[in-house]
Amino acid sequence: MSTPDCAMAAVSxxxxxxxxxxxxERKPLIEAALEASIPxxxxxxxxESMRYSLLGGxxxxxxxxxxxxxxxxxxTATMALPTACALEMVHTMSLIHDxxxxxxxxxxxxxxxxxxxxxxxxxxxxxxxxLLAYAFEYVARKTQGVPADRLxxxxxxxxxxxxxxxxxxxxxxxLCSEGKTDVSLETLHFIHTHKTGALLEISVVSGAILAxxxxxxxxxxxxxxxxxxxxxxxxxxxxxxxxxxxxxxxTAGKDxxxxxxxxxxxxxxxxxxxxxxxxxxxxxxxxxxxGPAGRPLSALADFVVSRTH
Amino acid sequence: MSTPDCAMAAVSxxxxxxxxxxxxERKPLIEAALEASIPxxxxxxxxESMRYSLLGGxxxxxxxxxxxxxxxxxxTATMALPTACALEMVHTMSLIHDxxxxxxxxxxxxxxxxxxxxxxxxxxxxxxxxLLAYAFEYVARKTQGVPADRLxxxxxxxxxxxxxxxxxxxxxxxLCSEGKTDVSLETLHFIHTHKTGALLEISVVSGAILAxxxxxxxxxxxxxxxxxxxxxxxxxxxxxxxxxxxxxxxTAGKDxxxxxxxxxxxxxxxxxxxxxxxxxxxxxxxxxxxGPAGRPLSALADFVVSRTH
Numbered sequence: 001m002s003t004p005d006c007a008m009a010a011v012s013x014x015x016x017x018x019x020x021x022x023x024x025e026r027k028p029l030i031e032a033a034l035e036a037s038i039p040x041x042x043x044x045x046x047x048e049s050m051r052y053s054l055l056g057g058x059x060x061x062x063x064x065x066x067x068x069x070x071x072x073x074x075x076t077a078t079m080a081l082p083t084a085c086a087l088e089m090v091h092t093m094s095l096i097h098d099x100x101x102x103x104x105x106x107x108x109x110x111x112x113x114x115x116x117x118x119x120x121x122x123x124x125x126x127x128x129x130x131l132l133a134y135a136f137e138y139v140a141r142k143t144q145g146v147p148a149d150r151l152x153x154x155x156x157x158x159x160x161x162x163x164x165x166x167x168x169x170x171x172x173x174x175l176c177s178e179g180k181t182d183v184s185l186e187t188l189h190f191i192h193t194h195k196t197g198a199l200l201e202i203s204v205v206s207g208a209i210l211a212x213x214x215x216x217x218x219x220x221x222x223x224x225x226x227x228x229x230x231x232x233x234x235x236x237x238x239x240x241x242x243x244x245x246x247x248x249x250x251t252a253g254k255d256x257x258x259x260x261x262x263x264x265x266x267x268x269x270x271x272x273x274x275x276x277x278x279x280x281x282x283x284x285x286x287x288x289x290x291g292p293a294g295r296p297l298s299a300l301a302d303f304v305v306s307r308t309h
Numbered sequence: 310m311s312t313p314d315c316a317m318a319a320v321s322x323x324x325x326x327x328x329x330x331x332x333x334e335r336k337p338l339i340e341a342a343l344e345a346s347i348p349x350x351x352x353x354x355x356x357e358s359m360r361y362s363l364l365g366g367x368x369x370x371x372x373x374x375x376x377x378x379x380x381x382x383x384x385t386a387t388m389a390l391p392t393a394c395a396l397e398m399v400h401t402m403s404l405i406h407d408x409x410x411x412x413x414x415x416x417x418x419x420x421x422x423x424x425x426x427x428x429x430x431x432x433x434x435x436x437x438x439x440l441l442a443y444a445f446e447y448v449a450r451k452t453q454g455v456p457a458d459r460l461x462x463x464x465x466x467x468x469x470x471x472x473x474x475x476x477x478x479x480x481x482x483x484l485c486s487e488g489k490t491d492v493s494l495e496t497l498h499f500i501h502t503h504k505t506g507a508l509l510e511i512s513v514v515s516g517a518i519l520a521x522x523x524x525x526x527x528x529x530x531x532x533x534x535x536x537x538x539x540x541x542x543x544x545x546x547x548x549x550x551x552x553x554x555x556x557x558x559x560t561a562g563k564d565x566x567x568x569x570x571x572x573x574x575x576x577x578x579x580x581x582x583x584x585x586x587x588x589x590x591x592x593x594x595x596x597x598x599x600g601p602a603g604r605p606l607s608a609l610a611d612f613v614v615s616r617t618h
Contacts, residue, residue, distance in 0.1 A: 129402070130404060134472040
C-alpha cells in the first residue's frame with residue numbers, strides 16, 4: 001500500500017493488509033471475466049466498440065469493491081463476478097457517453113483515443129446503450145447460486161444508481177453548473193454523490209446483497225461506500241490540478257480550464273486532501289466490527305485517497 | 310377497425326372484435342400509468358426531457374401488446390402495467406437516440422420537435438440513458454403479485470432485446486447499410502428482426518411470462534410476435550413512401566431520399582403489402598387454439614397492417 005503524500009493527522013489505524021498482492025490477484029480474475037463477457041460476433045463493429053472501451057484498462061475499482069464486499073458478507077467471488085462485470089459495463093457506458101462531443105468532448109481516455117474518435121459518434125452512442133442494457137441481462141443470466149429476489153433487488157438498485165436519480169442526475173447538474181462561478185457546496189455535493197457516488201455505492205452494496213447480508217451490514221457498507229465515493233471525487237478534483245496528463249491517461253487541468261467549481265477551488269488542495277482523509281477514516285470506522293474480514297475494504301478505502309491517477 | 314386499402318386474398322378470418330373500443334379503453338390506462346411513472350423533481354430538466362418524449366403521444370403498441378398478452382395468459386392488466394410502461398420507456402429511449410444529429414438527425418417526431426431540438430444533444434443523450442436504466446428499476450420495483458424469478462426472466466430478455474443482440478444490433482447494421490444499393494434481403498431481415506422485432510417480441514412475450522404462461526403458449530406468442538414485428542416494419546417502409554409527413558408526424562420519404570434499400574424497393578409496394586398480410590395471417594394462426602380470448606391480439610395484428618401512420 002502506498003502512503004499518501006500529505007499529513008494524515010486523522011488516520012489512526014494502520015492495516016497490515018497487502019493491497020498490492022490483493023489487487024494483483026483480483027485484477028486478472030476480473031479482466032478474464034470481462035474479456036469473456038462480450039463475444040465478437042455479427043455485427044462485429046458494435047462488439048469491437050464495446051470491447052475497446054470495456055477492455056481498455058482502468059482500475060476496476062467497482063468490480064473489486066463488489067467482490068470484496070460479497071466476501072465480507074460470507075459470499076464468494078464467483079457469485080459476485082457477473083455483477084462485478086455489469087458494474088464495469090455501466091461505468092464504461094457512462095465514460096463513453098461522457099466523452100462524446102455533445103458532452104465533455106474528450107479525445108483521450110485511459111491513455112487511448114476515446115470510443116467515438118475510433119468508431120464515430122453514432123456507434124459510440126449505441127455502444128453505450130448496448131453496454132447498459134447488457135449489464136442487466138448479464139446479472140440476471142450469469143449469476144449462479146443466488147436467489148432471484150436478491151438479484152431483482154440488485155437490478156432495481158443498479159437502475160436507480162444509473163437513472164436520473166443517480167449517475168445521470170449528477171451529470172445533468174454538472175453540465176448545468178459549467179461556466180458558473182457561484183456553484184454552492186451543496187450543489188457540488190449533489191453532483192458528486194450522484195455522478196460518482198451512486199455507482200460506487202451499488203458496487204459495494206450489491207456484493208453484500210448477493211451474499212444475503214443482514215440489514216445492519218448493508219447499513220454499514222452503505223455508509224462506507226458513501227464516504228469513499230465522496231473522498232474519491234475530492235481526490236479526482238485534486239488530481240485534475242496536480243497530476244500530469246500522462247499520469248491520468250486523459251487531459252489534465254480540464255476543470256481549471258472550464259472554470260469549474262470543484263472541492264479544491266473552494267477548499268484549496270491541502271484542505272481538500274484533509275477532508276478526503278476524514279471521509280476515509282469514517283468509511284473505515286464502519287468496518288471495525290468485522291475484524292480482519294474488513295481489511296480488504298479498509299485497504300481499498302486507503303487506496304482511494306492515495307492513488308495518483 | 311379500419312379495413313386495409315389493398316386486396317387481401319390471404320385473409321381468411323374476420324374478427325368481430327371492437328378494436329377501437331378496446332384501444333379507447335386501454336390507451337388512457339397506459340397514458341395515466343406513464344404520466345405517473347416519472348415525477349418532476351430536481352434536477353427538473355432531465356425529468357422534463359424524459360417526460361417530453363415519453364408522454365408525447367404515440368400508438369402505445371408495445372404496452373398494449375404486453376397487457377393483451379398477459380390477459381390472454383390469465384394475468385391481469387394491473388400486473389402487466391409496470392412492464393408495459395418500461396417497454397415504452399425503452400422504445401422512447403431508442404427514438405431519442407435515433408433522432409440525434411450523430412444518428413438519423415431528425416427534427417420532428419410524432420408531430421413535434423425531437424428531444425434534442427428542445428433540450429440539446431447532451432440532455433437528449435442522458436435522457437435516453439436515464440429512461441433505459443429506469444425501465445429496469447421500474448419493472449423490478451413496481452410489479453406486484455409476480456414471483457421474482459419471472460421478473461428476472463423478463464429483465465434478462467429486455468436487456469437482450471435492447472443490447473447488441475437486439476435493437477442496437479439492428480440499428481448498427483442499418484447504419485452500416487446506408488448508401489449501399491446492394492443490401493441483401495437477408496441483411497434487411499436482420500435489421501428489422503432486431504431493430505423493431507426484438508422489442509415487439511419481448512412486448513408480447515413479457516406479458517405471458519408475467520402471468521406464468523406454459524412453454525407452448527410462450528412459443529405461440531413468440532411466433533405471433535416475430536410475424537407481426539416483420540409485418541410492422543414492411544408497412545413502415547410502405548408508409549414512408551405512400552403517407553404524408555402530416556400523417557406520419559415525422560419526415561416522409563426519408564428512405565427514398567437516403568437511397569435506402571427497403572422491402573418495397575425490393576418487392577414493390579403491392580407485393581410488400583401482400584407479404585405483410587401473409588405474415589399477419591401466420592401471426593393470427595398462432596392464436597387459433599385460444600378461441601375468443603385471442604381476439605384482442607388477433608385484432609392488434611390486423612391493426613399493424615391497416616394503420617396509416
